[in-house]
Amino acid sequence: MRRTGRTEHGGTAEALRLVGVTKVHGTADNAVTALDDVSLSLPTGTFTAVMGPSGSGKSTLLQCAAGLDRPDRGKVLVDGEEMTGGSEAALTKFRRQRIGFVFQQYNLLPTLTVLQNTTLPLKLAGRRVDKGLARDVLGRVGLAGRLDHRPDQLSGGQRQRVAIARALVTEPRVIFADEPTGALDTRSAGEILRLLREAVDVHGRTVVMVTHDPVAASSADSVRFLADGRLVGRMTDPTVDGVAERLAHLGDLVHSEPRTEV
Ligand SMILES: Nc1ncnc2c1ncn2[C@@H]1O[C@H](COP(=O)(O)OP(=O)(O)OP(=O)(O)O)[C@@H](O)[C@H]1O
Numbered sequence: 530m531r532r533t534g535r536t537e538h539g540g541t542a543e544a545l546r547l548v549g550v551t552k553v554h555g556t557a558d559n560a561v562t563a564l565d566d567v568s569l570s571l572p573t574g575t576f577t578a579v580m581g582p583s584g585s586g587k588s589t590l591l592q593c594a595a596g597l598d599r600p601d602r603g604k605v606l607v608d609g610e611e612m613t614g615g616s617e618a619a620l621t622k623f624r625r626q627r628i629g630f631v632f633q634q635y636n637l638l639p640t641l642t643v644l645q646n647t648t649l650p651l652k653l654a655g656r657r658v659d660k661g662l663a664r665d666v667l668g669r670v671g672l673a674g675r676l677d678h679r680p681d682q683l684s685g686g687q688r689q690r691v692a693i694a695r696a697l698v699t700e701p702r703v704i705f706a707d708e709p710t711g712a713l714d715t716r717s718a719g720e721i722l723r724l725l726r727e728a729v730d731v732h733g734r735t736v737v738m739v740t741h742d743p744v745a746a747s748s749a750d751s752v753r754f755l756a757d758g759r760l761v762g763r764m765t766d767p768t769v770d771g772v773a774e775r776l777a778h779l780g781d782l783v784h785s786e787p788r789t790e791v
Pocket residue numbers: 554555561562563581582583584585586587588589590
């Protein structure tokens with residue numbers, strides 16, 4: 530784990546930091562505290578899984594950390610720079626430069642080809658649309674022969690590989706994935722996990738993935754457990770059985786571990 534200085538892939542040693550992040554959905558009578566004072570620090574070049582019961586705040590955590598939603602309190606720092614605060618336009622620009630996002634339902638644009646979907650983030654960020662780079666990335670995810678296909682001509686696993694290529698093409702500091710294997714069969718899920726692992730091991734990216742699946746979580750370097758909007762535990766070098774066991778006892782952990790960690 531690199532703790533200080535610049536890393537071999539550029540950027541700082543700490544890719545993501547959350548400090549006291551709190552998010553309340555809704556107002557007054559129907560207010561739900563989805564995140565309650567969450568602090569965490571993730572070193573560059575690590576793969577972290579986030580797990581917890583339905584409604585525990587996993588997606589809210591990812592959305593706030595990725596700049597797709599704003600916390601009510603607390604700070605988010607990406608690569609040492611604060612993302613929270615600032616205008617909507619500044620937040621969007623920051624996100625486009627430094628963050629990649631992969632969704633469970635792919636979120637590809639149906640009228641664009643595979644190549645066009647992949648180059649779209651470059652266009653939106655006002656960067657040169659380097660088709661050679663996009664072709665390389667699509668080759669890496671095994672779609673070199675599908676550049677001109679549209680999403681409805683692809684399988685679910687292939688669509689998710691386009692989404693991964695789209696997330697990788699801007700060379701973001703952090704890639705967030707919310708249940709990226711949730712809609713896929715075991716084999717396609719395995720391919721997606723291998724690609725996320727490769728983004729970390731070969732390209733020095735930092736990946737944060739929400740998952741319900743202990744098998745998917747076991748691809749990560751560590752797992753953070755959420756319950757009731759709070760971080761309630763972590764596991765390094767997770768195994769499938771170890772994760773499943775911890776999940777089954779998550780209720781017991783809620784009040785037994787410190788609620789914030791750095
Ligand atoms: N837009 C919203 N308005 C009101 N409440 C919301 C909103 N989004 C989420 N919530 C609530 O916040 C809490 C956390 O939701 P979140 O989607 O982050 O959970 P999750 O852990 O991702 O769950 P799942 O595993 O089902 O995807 C839940 O109680 C949810 O009902």
